[in-house]
Amino acid sequence: HIESSLLTPLNYSKAVIRYGTTAVFADPHEIANVLGMEGFKLFFEEAKISPIRIFLEIPSSIPIEKELSTTRSRIDVEQIKELLEYSNIIGEVMDYNGLLSCDNNIINKIVVALKHDAIIDGHAPMLNLQDLCSYVSAGITSCHENDYPQDLLNKLRLGMYAMIREGSLSRNTELISKITLNDKRRLLLASDDLLPTDMIKRGHINYNIRRVIEEGIEPLEAIQMATLNIAERFGLSLHLGSVAPAKLADMIVLDDLKEFKPSMVFIDGRLLVKDDRVLFDQKFIYPDHVKNTVNVKRKIRKDDLKLDIDKDAFINVIEVTDSLITNHLIQEINDMQGLEKVVVIERHKASGNMAVGFVKGFGLESGAIASSISHDSHNIIGVGVRDEDLVLAINTVIDMQGGFTVTKNKKILAKLELPIAGLISEKEADTIAKELSYMLDIIKEELNCKHNSPLIALTFLALPVIPHLRITDKGLINVDQHKIIQLQKK
Known part of the structure; x- marks a missing residue:
């Protein structure tokens, strides 16, 4: 791709x-x-x-x-x-x-x-x-x-x-x-x-x-x-x-x-290439309207991330791994150690659809990450430890009309704009790689992320055709059973 x-x-x-x-x-x-x-x-x-x-x-x-x-x-x-x-x-x-x-x-x-x-x-x-x-x-x-x-x-x-x-x-x-x-x-x-x-x-x-x-x-x-x-x-x-x-x-x-x-x-x-030097330089211009594809009902607020869960309840948790496969965990709500909150916001039709869940495996100690890339529907997705950082990360993606953001302590630490469809940039590979490398360093050093590929892992959390548990704007998805399930385990 x-x-x-x-x-x-x-x-x-x-x-x-x-x-x-x-x-x-x-x-x-x-x-x-x-x-x-x-x-x-x-x-x-x-x-x-x-x-x-x-x-x-x-x-x-x-x-x-x-x-x-x-x-x-x-x-x-x-x-x-x-x-x-x-x-x-x-x-x-x-x-x-x-x-x-x-x-x-x-x-x-x-x-x-x-x-x-x-x-x-x-x-x-x-x-x-x-x-x-x-x-x-x-x-x-x-x-x-x-x-x-x-x-x-x-x-x-x-x-x-x-x-x-x-x-x-x-x-x-x-x-x-x-x-x-x-x-x-x-x-x-x-x-x-x-x-x-x-x-x-x-x-x-x-x-x-x-x-x-x-x-x-x-x-x-x-x-x-x-x-x-x-x-x-x-x-x-x-x-x-x-x-x-x-x-x-x-x-x-x-x-x-x-x-x-x-x-x-x-x-x-x-x-066309000699000694690592590329011997051509073509250009292609994208129309302006494809750089304006983030269409949300409104920006999110901290109150949007509150959850109504019974005391001592058990919840369905997504566990990310070092592959595209996720695991379906069931964890007691009172045991939040190692869990981050994950949020998906619909960004195409201003429907206001939003889902909130929990994920394990990123190993974030602080801050939040958000992205307008979330396979394959490409709604906005974010993961974080504190709600205020999640809100800032997601709203910054909305302001940019697409891209990646990293936040901590109510501050934007890094951002990478992806204006074309909220997916790609017009910059060349070396420039994008430099910006992305800086962002990945921030995620590792400032957020103390333990996952080897946090951005890719985040962007695949919403893909409902790879086992086992996912999250989209419509809720948690049990991929094996091909259905939406509730956050709280019944």
């Missing part, structure tokens, strides 16, 4: 090409959730002038779960038909609950895609084998949600392509050393959600290659997982994925097979 880099497609291209990435397959469902068809088309137009090849996938699940979260936009089956003129790849089918229950909305989208011979990408975290068989039988042929060895093996045995991720939070490469595979042709390398700080620190897909080699894969097989396998999966191996006669001249020159840092990068035979 390009949007997870906090960059526009052009600035993303300038960043990743330095690490040898010459083509990406991107599902722009983040910007499409906020801007709808316009968001997809803006990215498509910008991709046209990108030096790297950007293959956009059609967002399949907007809204992702219409009963469980409020979103601004909708892409229905008629719009899918229109977008099939732009792309023949359907982005990850995240509404697996809808698919497994034969919901007409998602079924009709898949039928249209199959009639157009489109490739359909998947999102199937921790499905049991029976449900996974049903999911695959719908024509979905790849998945990046592979967090456990058996899950990965099940998908490969059913003929799916399995993507191995090294993102800012989802890191699955170690799975390779836990299974035995003689044939690696259906293993693909992916970044999924990667912050610019991590990209600049370690690299892009070239880092994934280094990691799989560390896990025991031969270097040539590792390169194949980042090139030919991907081209074959998306039906482009006639032109891309290898260096051979009649293929497009997309090539990188490496000094060694250890760091995989290119000294030169060629696309279509043109030298």
Whole structure:
């Protein structure tokens, strides 16, 4: 997802090409959730002038779960038909609950895609084998949600392509050393959600290659997982994925097979990177109205965060981990040690929807963090120890029309503006990485946060299609049971 880099497609291209990435397959469902068809088309137009090849996938699940979260936009089956003129790849089918229950909305989208011979990408975290068989039988042929060895093996045995991720939070490469595979042709390398700080620190897909080699894969097989396998999966191996006669001249020159840092990068035979210097400079201008997408009924007040909970009651608590998976805890209200308050504010339709809950695992000792990125509906989300800091953090995000904020003792310690749809900036990667790095240092040093990736963890707390417990503007979501539950345990 390009949007997870906090960059526009052009600035993303300038960043990743330095690490040898010459083509990406991107599902722009983040910007499409906020801007709808316009968001997809803006990215498509910008991709046209990108030096790297950007293959956009059609967002399949907007809204992702219409009963469980409020979103601004909708892409229905008629719009899918229109977008099939732009792309023949359907982005990850995240509404697996809808698919497994034969919901007409998602079924009709898949039928249209199959009639157009489109490739359909998947999102199937921790499905049991029976449900996974049903999911695959719908024509979905790849998945990046592979967090456990058996899950990965099940998908490969059913003929799916399995993507191995090294993102800012989802890191699955170690799975390779836990299974035995003689044939690696259906293993693909992916970044999924990667912050610019991590990209600049370690690299892009070239880092994934280094990691799989560390896990025991031969270097040539590792390169194949980042090139030919991907081209074959998306039906482009006639032109891309290898260096051979009649293929497009997309090539990188490496000094060694250890760091995989290119000294030169060629696309279509043109030298575009030499000695870490990018040799192009295109521009794309976004319309002003896409920088004004935060629409709330009013700013929040401290009284909004008060909770009516019985004395000695037990409450449902979200526990964040070092992966996208959360745990569902039940804790006595009198035992608040290690808990932070989490708040979600609807920001698209000024409905006034708001939910308040508790989360464990950030390890904050003080202050608050807020964000207008909260997958996939992208309402405003905040986590904090003191209500006054939470209120300030969330209201500052509203004032900025999107971004990240960090507060403590009623003061703003750091902020990063993300004006385009409340998701991305027009600044280049080095600048955003510097601002983000400063913010992460503040979160660690001033708020004493114990989590390794607090911003990414915060932005995924509202995603109701990854187990086990989440929170949206409509309340706490039991993902396993696909329903809204009360904060107080009955």
